[in-house]
Amino acid sequence: MPDPDTNLPSDSSRDIPAGPETQTPKSHTPPQANDASQRAVIIRTRGLKKSYRMGEVVTHALQGIDVELYRGEFIIILGPSGSGKSTFFNMVGGLDSPTEGRVFIDEVDVAQLNAIELAFLRCRKIGYIFQTYNLVQYMTCLENVTVPMAFAGVDADEARERGLELLDLVGLKERWFHKPIEMSGGQQQRTAIARSMANLPSVLLCDEPTGNLDLKTGDEIHKILRRLNVERGVTVLCVTHDHRLIGMADRIMWIRDGMIERLANRDEVTVEAGSIGGQENA
Numbered sequence: 593m594p595d596p597d598t599n600l601p602s603d604s605s606r607d608i609p610a611g612p613e614t615q616t617p618k619s620h621t622p623p624q625a626n627d628a629s630q631r632a633v634i635i636r637t638r639g640l641k642k643s644y645r646m647g648e649v650v651t652h653a654l655q656g657i658d659v660e661l662y663r664g665e666f667i668i669i670l671g672p673s674g675s676g677k678s679t680f681f682n683m684v685g686g687l688d689s690p691t692e693g694r695v696f697i698d699e700v701d702v703a704q705l706n707a708i709e710l711a712f713l714r715c716r717k718i719g720y721i722f723q724t725y726n727l728v729q730y731m732t733c734l735e736n737v738t739v740p741m742a743f744a745g746v747d748a749d750e751a752r753e754r755g756l757e758l759l760d761l762v763g764l765k766e767r768w769f770h771k772p773i774e775m776s777g778g779q780q781q782r783t784a785i786a787r788s789m790a791n792l793p794s795v796l797l798c799d800e801p802t803g804n805l806d807l808k809t810g811d812e813i814h815k816i817l818r819r820l821n822v823e824r825g826v827t828v829l830c831v832t833h834d835h836r837l838i839g840m841a842d843r844i845m846w847i848r849d850g851m852i853e854r855l856a857n858r859d860e861v862t863v864e865a866g867s868i869g870g871q872e873n874a
């Protein structure tokens with residue numbers, strides 16, 4: 593097997609300061625959905641709106657989202673195509689700015705952050721997982737996982753060690769030297785999950801992470817996400833069209849026409865007979 597020492601990205605691209613210490617992974621039990629005393633808000637939005645203008649046409653993708661999401665929750669987001677789910681993620685993840693309203697992460701107003709602080713948020717606090725795995729094709733599995741660590745100023749030895757540990761967590765340690773083209777879709781997504789955890793983020797935004805995978809492989813991916821949530825205390829927001837995931841979530845959020853149609857605890861939804869939560873989901 594090739595030596596991982598010889599196959600890491602250089603950390604010369606440290607253009608973002610390291611910032612405060614990395615969080616220490618810890619055993620974690622998510623707060624009980626109904627126990628308000630244990631809840632710490634990690635994401636709060638107020639009057640969040642986003643409109644896109646294309647020539648004469650304006651699309652009101654988000655039309656006023658007010659929500660509080662709690663540290664350690666696993667939230668499933670359902671909603672028809674075009675309802676604003678990815679736009680909501682872009683706002684929460686600091687990838688784009690709202691037309692109106694506010695996003696607070698750990699009670700910090702994202703709009704008030706300067707460019708460096710925003711880069712820190714994107715690099716260290718939030719992990720992203722997309723439907724398309726977005727791996728760098730010419731890099732190995734391990735290099736893909738360690739790239740964000742280089743941006744965060746982690747030295748190469750620690751990056752290799754942490755990268756291999758994360759690959760172990762997603763069951764890919766033995767394949768660290770494979771390039772994306774040599775891996776299945778599920779393996780590529782597992783690599784992307786390991787990469788999203790590179791800087792031990794507080795929040796994972798997963799935008800249809802299993803949209804390109806078969807059901808069985810999708811189940812494996814969801815189990816990994818749930819494990820990260822339970823064992824490492826990462827708050828997970830997961831957009832999906834897979835209703836079977838409702839049993840895995842702490843809360844379920846339905847978005848329709850750029851608004852929250854409903855936000856419910858899992859037990860409220862699963863006890864309802866008939867269709868899931870009585871809501872129609874495209």
Ligand SMILES: Nc1ncnc2c1ncn2[C@@H]1O[C@H](COP(=O)(O)OP(=O)(O)OP(=O)(O)O)[C@@H](O)[C@H]1O
Nearest residue numbers: 644646651653671672673674675676677678679680
């Ligand atoms: N960059 C953009 N420019 C113009 N319109 C956009 C842009 N991004 C999204 N939209 C529009 O905003 C609305 C919400 O889009 P969004 O991608 O958030 O939906 P979604 O719920 O994620 O849908 P899907 O389930 O298909 O991924 C849609 O009408 C979409 O066409």
Ligand SMILES: [Mg+2]
Nearest residue numbers: 677678679799
């Ligand atoms: Mg989307």
